[in-house]
Amino acid sequence: MNSEAGAGTDGLQGLSALADPVRRRLYDAIAAHDEPLTRDDAAREVGMARNLAAYHLDRLVEAGLLTTTYARPPGVGGPGAGRPAKRYHRVREERTVSVPPRDYALLADLLATAIDGDGSGALRRALMQAAEAEGRAAGAGGRELMEVLAERGYEPAVDAEGDIVLRNCPFHRLSRTHTELVCTLNQALLGSTLETRGEDPARAELCPHEGRCCVVIRTEASAAQKGLAGLSG
Structure with missing residues (x-):
């Protein structure tokens, strides 16, 4: 081929x-x-x-x-x-235009590198708190979840099981070099969005998949079933 x-x-x-x-x-x-x-x-x-x-x-x-x-x-x-x-x-690579030239991708990479290199964990905690605050802002207002996800660039789609798969990671370029950090950030942001809407934040589950965001938003039934399984275990 x-x-x-x-x-x-x-x-x-x-x-x-x-x-x-x-x-x-x-x-x-x-x-x-x-x-x-x-x-x-x-x-x-x-x-x-x-x-x-x-x-x-x-x-x-x-x-x-x-x-x-x-x-x-x-x-x-x-x-x-x-x-x-x-x-x-x-093509997965994004296309951006800035006049005059700006390099926000380099800034993001430098910040992510600093967070990963912070042995105290303080920078990572601050980042997750910021992600959760952004998630709460996104979840407020009573809009449909799919609309909120699309606005944030996740390109949501419902699969055959009823789960919401996110066909795009808004932080795709950074996720290639700081995968664990970006995936954790996505989960914190999306879990907080769900919680603000009065939904179970555990529905935002890490489930890495090639070409998609690492988070899948499970149905309420499957999230509840996993929660019960965890309690029984």
């Missing part, structure tokens, strides 16, 4: 590509799926002709917002199976 990454890595180029409403619709359709989509799939998702969708999808690849792979459908192979289909999926 071959892989092809977009050549465009400039933040402005990537963001300007999304100014086109057609390309934004296609990008959103691709981003809404964990698995790559073919041109036909993407065209059906947004209701446009395949050739037009293919053109705009390839422009998004050039802008560095999508990447491509080639694969046949599951279970299809061998002689006569035909050529593998081109499939598109979202």
Whole structure:
């Protein structure tokens, strides 16, 4: 299976590509799926002709917002199976533009490094307290939980079991170098959000998964069942 990454890595180029409403619709359709989509799939998702969708999808690849792979459908192979289909999926690296240049990612990395290196644990405790305060602010106001999560950049979706999976980590870049710190921060923030809403904070459970936030928000029933299991143990 071959892989092809977009050549465009400039933040402005990537963001300007999304100014086109057609390309934004296609990008959103691709981003809404964990698995790559073919041109036909993407065209059906947004209701446009395949050739037009293919053109705009390839422009998004050039802008560095999508990447491509080639694969046949599951279970299809061998002689006569035909050529593998081109499939598109979202690039995980974020694109940012700052004029004049600013480097908040470096600042975040320096702060996280300092916290991890603090043997007293005081900096980590202060960070978790700040995360919990942010969670309380997010949980106030009576809005729907899914709306709150989407606003914070978590891209929530409900899976087959009814749990809320978070398809994006708002701190993705930092999570690669300070994984444990970021995961703990996410759990503290989300648990506090739930508690402020009058819900069980234990529903925010650490459950690392490739390409997603490390926290899953369990259903109330499964959280209660685990709580009872813990008490009986």
